[in-house]
Amino acid sequence: MSDIPEGRADHSDAELLLFAVDEATPAQRAALSSHLAECAECRASLRELRETWRELDAQPMADMSDLEWERALRAATAPRVAPVVERRSWRGSGPAVAGLVAAVLLVAAVLALSVVGARQEREMARLRAEVRETRALAVVAMLREPESAQRLRGVALGGPLIGDDPRVAAAFVAALRSDPSPNVRLAVLDAVDGAPRHAQLTAEILRALPAEPQPAVRLAMIELVAELGDPRLRDALNAVANGDPDPSVRTRARVATDRLTPRSSGARQ
Amino acid sequence: MLVSRRIVTAAVLALAASAPSLAAAQQPVVDSVRIGTSASGSRPVVVVQAANVSFTVTAHARAEVSAVLRPMRSRPSSINDEGLLRASAAGDTVRIELARALDAWYHLELGVPSGAALRITGDNGGDVRVEGVRGSAEITHSNGGVTVLDASGYAIVATSNGHIRVRFVAVERGVPMSFITNNGDIDLTMPADVRATLLVDDSISLQSEFPLASSGRSRLRRLAVNGGGPTIRLFTNNGIVRLHRL
Numbered sequence: 001m002s003d004i005p006e007g008r009a010d011h012s013d014a015e016l017l018l019f020a021v022d023e024a025t026p027a028q029r030a031a032l033s034s035h036l037a038e039c040a041e042c043r044a045s046l047r048e049l050r051e052t053w054r055e056l057d058a059q060p061m062a063d064m065s066d067l068e069w070e071r072a073l074r075a076a077t078a079p080r081v082a083p084v085v086e087r088r089s090w091r092g093s094g095p096a097v098a099g100l101v102a103a104v105l106l107v108a109a110v111l112a113l114s115v116v117g118a119r120q121e122r123e124m125a126r127l128r129a130e131v132r133e134t135r136a137l138a139v140v141a142m143l144r145e146p147e148s149a150q151r152l153r154g155v156a157l158g159g160p161l162i163g164d165d166p167r168v169a170a171a172f173v174a175a176l177r178s179d180p181s182p183n184v185r186l187a188v189l190d191a192v193d194g195a196p197r198h199a200q201l202t203a204e205i206l207r208a209l210p211a212e213p214q215p216a217v218r219l220a221m222i223e224l225v226a227e228l229g230d231p232r233l234r235d236a237l238n239a240v241a242n243g244d245p246d247p248s249v250r251t252r253a254r255v256a257t258d259r260l261t262p263r264s265s266g267a268r269q
Numbered sequence: 270m271l272v273s274r275r276i277v278t279a280a281v282l283a284l285a286a287s288a289p290s291l292a293a294a295q296q297p298v299v300d301s302v303r304i305g306t307s308a309s310g311s312r313p314v315v316v317v318q319a320a321n322v323s324f325t326v327t328a329h330a331r332a333e334v335s336a337v338l339r340p341m342r343s344r345p346s347s348i349n350d351e352g353l354l355r356a357s358a359a360g361d362t363v364r365i366e367l368a369r370a371l372d373a374w375y376h377l378e379l380g381v382p383s384g385a386a387l388r389i390t391g392d393n394g395g396d397v398r399v400e401g402v403r404g405s406a407e408i409t410h411s412n413g414g415v416t417v418l419d420a421s422g423y424a425i426v427a428t429s430n431g432h433i434r435v436r437f438v439a440v441e442r443g444v445p446m447s448f449i450t451n452n453g454d455i456d457l458t459m460p461a462d463v464r465a466t467l468l469v470d471d472s473i474s475l476q477s478e479f480p481l482a483s484s485g486r487s488r489l490r491r492l493a494v495n496g497g498g499p500t501i502r503l504f505t506n507n508g509i510v511r512l513h514r515l
Contacts, residue, residue, distance in 0.1 A: 146314075147386070147405075147407070148407045148425045148447075149407075149423055149425060149444045149445060149446075152425070152446075152447060152500075153444075153445060156445060156500065180390070180409065181407065181409060181425065181427065182409060182449060183409075183425050183426075183427050183448075183449060184447075186447065186449055186504065187445075187502065190468065190489060190502070193488070194489075213411075213429075214411075214427060214429060214449070215429055215451040215506070216427070216429070216449045216450065216451045216504050216505075217449075219451075219506055220504075223488070246451070248451065248506050248507065
């Protein structure tokens with residue numbers, strides 16, 4: 001039995017979503033264009049999807065709370081979209097961006113709430129957990145994308161989760177160690193800088209520092225480590241101050257080492 | 270008088286910037302490749318990886334990638350550089366690489382489809398100059414400046430030493446960007462109506478033709494352009510950042 005509702009064209013809503021955000025393949029685009037010319041229902045869905053995506057795009061992801069995200073997505077929860085999302089036919093849609101996948105899943109999550117009709121605290125907590133879970137999975141997936149821009153998006157999306165979700169923290173550490181783009185590695189450090197302090201992450205930053213090829217990223221690493229103010233990190237910074245090939249990095253490490261050196265009472269006078 | 274002096278200065282600077290590629294242009298071609306991109310209609314991805322090479326990338330309307338390699342200086346005729354360039358294609362992705370490490374500096378002239386997503390990884394060898402690519406430009410380099418002109422997608426650039434100059438005629442909506450150099454200035458030109466949020470370290474000197482609305486933490490400033498939008502990270506350890514309106 002076909003899972004395509006009666007009267008519908010042979011396309012999935014994932015394809016419609018890809019079309020809405022200009023990610024559809026030319027073949028999908030051609031097929032959908034001719035269908036859309038005849039189907040008012042699909043045109044209406046397309047309009048809603050585009051509006052939702054615009055709302056998501058307009059906001060810096062890292063600054064978007066889960067609740068804001070839910071609100072933006074709720075705008076797209078037209079009944080027309082629901083059954084197809086539940087089919088999860090997007091799984092076969094090829095290289096759909098992970099954010100898109102997250103958006104589709106979140107629509108399903110928000111829909112689940114409206115289906116049970118429950119706005120109680122317990123349901124909200126469950127939904128939040130689901131959104132958080134989806135977000136974490138999306139971050140991990142996005143950090144594996146071949147395009148640096150996608151990975152930058154992943155970092156922005158995952159920043160608020162670093163302190164809570166070990167999978168996100170681990171993905172950030174992996175990016176710090178081996179992402180080919182210095183821009184992504186710097187973005188990871190920016191995200192860590194904005195998150196609650198995390199001892200394991202700091203240790204990982206120190207570990208990654210000597211192997212980091214880009215001086216600008218090493219500078220950011222030193223800043224982050226120094227901001228912790230832990231005198232036990234002094235030796236590691238001292239090694240950088242004496243051994244880094246870049247003079248500006250050595251100077252910054254020296255300044256950071258001084259910041260971590262406890263001043264004697266004599267020095268204060 | 271002042272104007273004419275400026276013109277002369279600009280002309281001299283422009284000449285100085287293009288001098289290495291001009292010098293290379295006078296050298297004979299030692300190797301070249303040409304490879305077609307997929308005709309599927311999706312954005313072709315062009316991945317280029319080469320050390321000790323300066324790059325010039327120009328856009329064309331053809332569905333192919335061409336690469337021409339010239340030495341920066343005359344080479345003894347006994348040296349055979351044939352087969353240095355290697356080109357391959359898989360799906361929408363075309364790869365241009367070197368078959369072996371270079372023992373001298375070379376210049377690589379690339380022609381790519383105008384809508385290509387360009388990914389260049391260089392290391393030493395001089396500057397990277399990209400012109401007219403309307404897809405995207407992701408460039409990771411060291412010891413060389415990076416110039417991206419008349420772009421209309423997005424760009425992500427990093428170099429350890431060298432200026433970064435990027436001029437957009439249009440910006441792809443919703444895509445974060447990042448420009449980092451350890452030593453060098455960053456000049457970023459964007460359309461007047463661009464919406465973005467700049468992330469800039471507090472210690473960096475910034476000149477802007479855009480009105481900026483500041484917010485955020487003390488070390489990393491968040492500066493909204495036209496109300497804010499996708500982030501643009503700007504970092505230089507030794508240089509200034511200039512934002513220009515197109």
